[in-house]
Amino acid sequence: MQTHITTTPFGRRPMTLGQISNQMAARTAKPEAIVHKWQVFQNIREARELLGATDRSLTILNALLTFHPETALTGDAEIVVWPSNVQLMARANGMPATTLRRHIAVLVDCGLVVRRDSPNGKRFARKGRSGEIEQAYGFDLSPIVARAEEFKDLAEAVRAEKKAFCVAKERLTLLRRDIVKLIEAGIEEGVPGNWGRVQQNYQTIIGRLPRSAPRQLLDDVCMDLHALYADIRAELETFTKSQNPDANESHSGRHIQNSNPDPNFESEYSLPKQVEASCTVEETDNVRSLPKRELPLGIVLDACPNLLELARGGEIRHWRDFLAAAEIARPLLGISPSAWREAREAMGEQHAAITLAAIYQRADQINSAGGYLRSLTDRARDGKFSTWPMVMALLRAKLDAQRTAGNAGGPRSERSVGTAPSLRVSEALLKNLQRPKSR
Structure with a gap:
């Protein structure tokens, strides 16, 4: 018996081109494709911000996946679940009905599920004489199979961005520590230079950082801090070489100690x-x-x-x-x-x-x-x-x-x-x- 597969939502909910696009993507699943539904769900959870999903909508998606008995989802079978709102609210930790409906709409807009609404809007399945399901009305989970690779790529991109952000924060912390300690060393060792101006430049660069900075801004600040660090380091190394000219020569060279140092140089430990x-x-x-x-x-x-x-x-x-x-x-x-x-x-x-x-x-x-x-x-x-x-x-x-x-x-x-x-x-x-x- 031929049945019509509905593509439009029930009631006053409008049909959009975005829903048509999501339905087209759901039909691209290869028949031989086999995915682990919880692995795909993990990728969706990591990439939820890129997909436009919310934490509450993923709670509903998790509940929908539990209504499908098989862990492995294939591309050659209908993957439709038809729980009632009462059953969904129970498995979504008692989520209110109005919140449930709002976040189901989010799942549909994100293309994570496709609606298969019945003529009266109820969710149910019609079985044949032998017990097989002939027609089911509810939520089609075929996008989980069709877009599994896409979800995996998005999750990897999110993980790479998080890693780059952590690296940028570590670099920022190290540069700040190095610059502060090098400035203190320059002042304590009596290295000539306008260290007050160097400190002001450092504070100016750090002042560009808000409380929560994106990675691009962290990279820019780190670049400026690295340039300042290179200048301070070069100045300290130049002064060190001038104080010990034999340091760059042979290790066996005899060290000549100056018994009559420059009287104009005064350390803060030697009071005039x-x-x-x-x-x-x-x-x-x-x-x-x-x-x-x-x-x-x-x-x-x-x-x-x-x-x-x-x-x-x-x-x-x-x-x-x-x-x-x-x-x-x-x-x-x-x-x-x-x-x-x-x-x-x-x-x-x-x-x-x-x-x-x-x-x-x-x-x-x-x-x-x-x-x-x-x-x-x-x-x-x-x-x-x-x-x-x-x-x-x-x-x-x-x-x-x-x-x-x-x-x-x-x-x-x-x-x-x-x-x-x-x-x-x-x-x-x-x-x-x-x-x-x-x-």
Whole structure:
């Protein structure tokens, strides 16, 4: 008995050219084709984003496959299942009926199943006298066989893309680690160079990365980071070769040690004697008699106004802004991260920032800021250093300069110190500033 195989959906559901295309693809299954339905389903699950399927629609497809008793699907047989909505909802973990119908439509639009609707829209099968199925109305699973190779290729493409993404993330992590450590090595080893600018370039490149970046953007950022890494590495290798010229010659060559190194080269571990002598009297002596209260931010800024040029907007309102400006000044002074970390541990974060601001204020008088900071850190550990005399010395020098300018250009108030018009020095502090320096 000849039966008509329906190709249009029941009821108000429209027919589309996409459904016709999917039905044409389902008829391309070769008769000798044999596939493992769960292997194909695994490929579909991995390539679901490329196919346009959702996780809920694949839950329904999984349930539909369970209604077919055979694991192996062939291209020479009708593969139609006809479960009711109640049976489908039970095997789809209790999915609501409205959600079920919506995601069945997704499966049809993706071409994963083909509708075989009966005249009244019910799903059933008509059997012959011998028990074989003559006509079935429900869901045709023949696309699983016809498109098995396509699903496999899509799954392999997705796996390859995931692998490439993981490789790009690993490369990004390694480049970031190498660049940061090489910059720290350059600063700590005293390699000449504008390391502050290098750090800014690094932050600019990293700032292009959003929270979730696609692989193409990762590849572009990695390319720029690799170029920056190559420049830093070349600079460090060039400096290393200049320090050890015999390294590239024969291993048996005699090493010549220079007993009279260049006096102009100074490591931060070797503090110039001139700087030590200039800070011993007014900055480190008589620490026990210093005031026990904290330094006001206004007095510190009046003593170290140069730090304002590094602040955002040229203004410092809170200690938080002051600490941020000190972090910017550190690489500009050539102070290594280790020296800065030790200073903060010995003095505290706020006093270490005040010390760095004072060093930045006198940068033209200090040849090795890193060595100077390490010397003050050692004295702070021994309880022989305080920021009070350092700030007072800067204010006293500023007051002396204002006196000289006042005598040359007319009367000037000695009670106003600095550029801030609202800052007034108390009587006790003014008396301390006017005290003659000890010799």
